[in-house]
Amino acid sequence: MATLARKDEYADFPVKKVSLYYITLAFVALLIGTLFGPFQAFNYAGVNLYPVLEKLLPFVKSYYQGLTLHGVLNAIVFTQLFAQGALLYLQSREMKLLPQMGVAWFSWWLALIGLVMAAIPLLLNDATVLYTFYPPLKGHPLFYIGAALIIVSSLVTVYLSVELWARWKRQNPGKPTPLVSYMSVVTWMMWAVAAVGLVVEAVVLLIPWSLGWLKGVDPLLARTLFWWTGHPIVYFWLLPAYVTWYGLLPKHAGGKLFSDPLARLVFLAFLIFSSPVGFHHQFADPGIDPFWKLVHTVLTMMVAVPSLITAFTIAASLEITAREKGGRGVVGWITKLNWKDPVVLASVLGAIAFIVGGAGGIVNASFTLDYVVHNTTWIPGHFHLPVATAVTLTHMGLALALIPHLTGKPVVRLPLARAGIVLWFTGMMVMAVGMHTMGLMGVPRRAWISNMAPNVRGAYSEAAGMMVLNGIAGAILFVAAVLIFYVLFATLLQSRRLPPEERPEVGFSEALSGPEGRRSVMVMDRLFFWWGLAYVIVLVVYMPTIVRIWSTFVSAPGFRLW
Amino acid sequence: MNKHVIEAYERGWMLFSLAMILVFLVFIGYTLSGFAFYVPTAAERIDPTKVRTGGFPAPHVEKVGPGKYQAYVIAQAFTFLPNEMHFKVGDEVTFYVTSPDVQHGFYVHGTDINVQVIPGEIAKVKTKFKRPGTYMIICTEYCGIGHQNMLGKIVVEE
Secondary structure (H helix, E strand, O other): OOOOOOOOOOOOOOHHHHHHHHHHHHHHHHHHHHHOHHHHHHHOOOOOOHHHHHHHOOOOOOHHHHHHHHHHHHHHHHHHHHHHHHHHHHHHHHHOOOOOHHHHHHHHHHHHHHHHHHHHHHHOOOOOOOOOOOOOEOOOHHHHHHHHHHHHHHHHHHHHHHHHHHHHHHHOOOOOOOHHHHHHHHHHHHHHHHOHHHHHHHHHHHHHHHOOOOOOEOHHHHHHHHHHHHOHHHHHHHHHHHHHHHHOHHHHOOOOEEEHHHHHHHHHHHHHHOOOOHHHHOOOOOOOOHHHHHHHHHHHHHHHHHHHHHHHHHHHHHHHHHHHOOOOOOOHHHHHOOOOOHHHHHHHHHHHHHHHHHHHHHHHHOOOOHHHOOOEOHHHHHHOOHHHHHHHHHHHHHHHHHHHHHHOOOOOOHHHHHHHHHHHHHHHHHHHHHHHHHHHOOOEOOOOHHHOOOOOOOOOHHHHHHHHHHHHHHHHHHHHHHHHHHHHHHHHHOOOOOOHHHOOOOOOOOEEEOOOOOHHHHHHOOHHHHHHHHHHHHHHHHHHHHHHHHHOOOOEOOEOOO | OOHHHHHHHHHHHHHHHHHHHHHHHHHHHHHHHHHHHHOOEEEEEOOHHHHHHHHOOOOEEEEEEOOEEEEEEEEEOOEEEOOEEEEEOOOEEEEEEEOOOOOEEEEEOOOOOEEEEOOOEEEEEEEEOOOOEEEEEEOOOOOOOOHHHOEEEEEEEO
16 A cells, blocks of 8 residues: 555645646746747748748748747746746745635636637637737637636636635734735736726627627727736736745845835735726727827826836845945945845846836837837837746746745756856847837838748848847847756656755745834735725726727627738 | 935935936827827728728828828738828828728838727828838738738838
């Protein structure tokens, strides 16, 4: 019988196992999505490698199909699954409570089933609609249903996080929520406000239409609902990285977080201001009143403020830490940071990329300036800094700290991962320079420009110099991805485990200014009130436009043009 | 470093952040008040299935006054109709653009015209051509397998 009695490595804290499953699935999705990236970079270097790719993977028919997989797997699936695994785990660990485990596993299976359902038409080239899936381009129903299940899975995690928080509050009356738990539950509440648009778009419009129950959909209505979710989804990607920056990075760097109440204020601002901003993706849309575009502009600018505060607080926390270790000079203190720790290395490089990306984001959000860059390569050049660099690198760094904690498996060949992190940052910065500049030269995003018809070939020859940068970046990023994914999967797949007493604990930050005895902290802790307020604001700024479009519903039939 | 010193810096930074955002908003307001005729608006909504059958004027350019033109443009997979337009320096042109199939972009490189062409909407946008030359019209929204070939041009002569 001895062979049956396998030791359960997760028995001490079972949420470890479900978190590990989320995080592993997240990196499997990211690995597949990432491998299409260099092909896209070469496309924008004018080199068409898709005939080669089709020889290797016969089901990949075009740049556009690869781009759809890249966007869906990296931006939607990876980010969400990683947040589900990491945030739920950190909150449970900090509160020392288990979430409802059956529901947590149900949510994981829902995400997996949704992912498989959506992947089938994507791989068969039956849903090459990009990750914005704007109708009237019409994909296979399985794609929309699978995507909807993935979103539903995230909403189950909202329930898990809020239930856990409410239970802790009942057990600890009058105490402020611990910081990482506060940031986690606010992130999920924000997402529940943001996700409404996408859920309505999928359930009311796209799924019935793709199944043939609706003859047509209103493309402007669908766009408006999509961007209700589509901008705040960026904060749903970003806030889990902020949790690492505020909640773990100072500890990993060997110091303390500068201010706990300020971190809460930042997250509360995101809860309230993240969602009512979507029209800044629709400045170029006719059919939306310029007045409401201006309202969204003002709110978008406001949401820059908590990010500016974050830049200050994180930098201040790191600088205090470094100076206590004997760091000197205006910038010389930087050398005293614990760069060998992957959380420090990945987070700080990610944050630097985020500052550059944030500055570009202000341009995109400026109503009258956006027309110069709308849907040019400037836009992917921009969002690869906050999402593909800041968020993705931070998550990679956190995974290298969290996987040994969850599994007891030590990281295999950490120096390779460090080199990968530095190369990833370098490659993304080079690509960002190329794509931003090409965008100003008029090169459109999402275009198979390495495969142009003879009569238009050479239309972007002016941008040739910048295109070279894309090719270089693609090569650097390929090497970076190989190194990082090798370390991640070699760590996960080994059989060696450390004895329990040698396993690393989660390094939650302590704060120089704590939450104790602050009235403001208790006011910010009344989360159901703030959550309700966030819903009210988003309804106020969206309903006039949505009701007006819906009342003149245009029925556009679907097309498959790929 | 003293905690109170940092707190003072922090308050200063928060004020600076807010002030910077306010300055940006003032600039946006200023540009909107004077030059924002390139902000696309909706002329009207239209049934996209009727664009080619009389719901929208046949694609053409017409003169409506001295130096003033109206251009009716259909963006469709994978071309613009008309695909080439000619104007003189100083001409003021109002474009009406719509799509009979999927979404497209109508981006006139070198100007501030960059419109999302959405089935169901007739977009209206205006510009004045100040410099001679050939301006590319670029489709900036993915519209299918031939999206990269969807280019037109506007020739502006002295």
